[in-house]
Amino acid sequence: MRIRLLIPALAIIGLLSGCAATGPDMTTYPGAVEAAQQKQAEARELGHAWNTFEPLLRQAAAANDAGDEEEAIRLANEARLHAELAIEQASEEAGAWRERASF
């Protein structure tokens, strides 16, 4: 009985820990960069990427090269924020443009 319960229980635990483990770790520099790049890719696919993203990522890389990981993570996360705002802009504009187009 215990073994029969254990297997599905382990499966559930595996699923839950898998969910928690998806996505890059934004508390690390590589993770923050990866998360930012994923969002920028999404913004580009929507045709709304901002050109502020790449300079921020370059600044993050420079900070990382200089040994300031905290600043590098902060800048990479700021780049991610710009990409997220661009995605939000795309979502809002998908309908809003039509109101603007009325004469």
Add this chain to the structure above:
Amino acid sequence: MLVTPSRVAALVAALLLPMASAADPEADRKALVDSYTKRFPQIELQEYANGLYAFDADAREQWLEMEDFPPYEIAIEEGEEYFNMAFANGKGYADCFENGGVGVKQNYPYFDAEQEQVVTLELAINQCREANGEDPLPWTAGELAAISAYMAWTSRGNVIDVKVPEDVPGAMQAYEAGKQFYYTRRGQLNFACASCHKQSAGLKLRADRLSTSLGHATHWPVYRSRWGEIGTLHRRFQECNVQVRAEPFEAQSEQFRNLEYFLTYMSNGFELNGPASRR
């Protein structure tokens, strides 16, 4: 593909698009003309083709002085030479265009039913090259811009006559996509083309006065003083995108060709007056 809220919203909007009021380019054009002529009753219609020089007397005076020795003249001469140079296979640009490529710019861009896309004059120039075994030219300046300048020069005075045929699948969608681009806010500064060129037309943005979208497509390619050379309309599109802090699309991308399609239709009835000089 990751399903995200923004993608769901875009899909819903795309599905709703056909349900929105039917696209009517001619009604759009008339409404745009009306909106400007009511705001600026003192400006004659064809003057809109001169952009900010229709609004700014001081800038206009400087521009007219430049027209005595136009900076785009060299590009026209070079463009004519390039245009008349034979390809390696013995053919030339004249073989690709109606009327030998002389006086044809008023028909561009057009929606090509076979290619299922908008074809601009610059795209047609490079398609001509590739069809004859030549490498395509860079899109935004140099030799291609010079050829475009020459073809614009031979078309001066011709009346823009861009068509959006209802019976050609994809044409209306391309027009609507261009219209959507024009009115869509983008970039960190959250500006649409309309923000400057419709809403704020005639007003000053820093040291420059903003031109209207009416007449925007009449005078390209342009010798811009800040470029120090002649450049194409899509180069200006890219610059505008960068100025509002958006990642620019590629020159001659589908997005920019559709935008040019919409903008040029809006200037139907205007006489072509390119190439031109601008600040």
